[in-house]
Amino acid sequence: MSNATGCGCGCGSNANKGLIIETRSAAETTDLKANTVTLEIDGMTCGHCVASVAEELLAVRGVSDVDIDLAAGGTSTATVTTSAPVENSVLEAAITEAGYTPVSVSA
Structure with missing residues (x-):
């Protein structure tokens, strides 16, 4: 997964270093204990x-929220x-x- 313009995903961008994106699923569950x-x-x-990554994680049954801290070129945290x-x-x-x-993975 390499791209000459700097982005490893193939979209051609390298402008989002240090970006933090928060995504939420459409159905929020507030009455169940969150893990x-x-x-x-x-x-x-x-x-x-x-x-x-957020799309794939949100597709997992039981996942209600995903927050990803991008560390471009390093180890990101979800x-x-x-x-x-x-x-x-x-x-x-x-x-x-x-x-x-x-x-x-840690709980």
């Missing part, structure tokens, strides 16, 4: 990368809120599906 998981992700370089417990391996698979590398 929070922090994931470290390698390979993200721009806002398009963040959007791709904070995932779930309305019910979700296996770490499922979250890691979603990151891999988006084309990036999960480094670690």
Whole structure:
């Protein structure tokens, strides 16, 4: 996943270094106990990368919120809120599906 203009995702952008994007699913659950998981992700370089990872994570059943702190060229951090417990391996698979590398998961 390399692009001559600097972005690793192929969108051609390199202007989003240090970008923080917060995304929320359409259905917010406020009456269920929320669980929070922090994931470290390698390979993200721009806002398009963040959007791709957030989309895959939000597609996981039980995920209600995703906040990603982009560290372009380094290890980015995603904070995932779930309305019910979700296996770490499922979250890691979603990151891999988006084309990036999960480094670690912590509750």
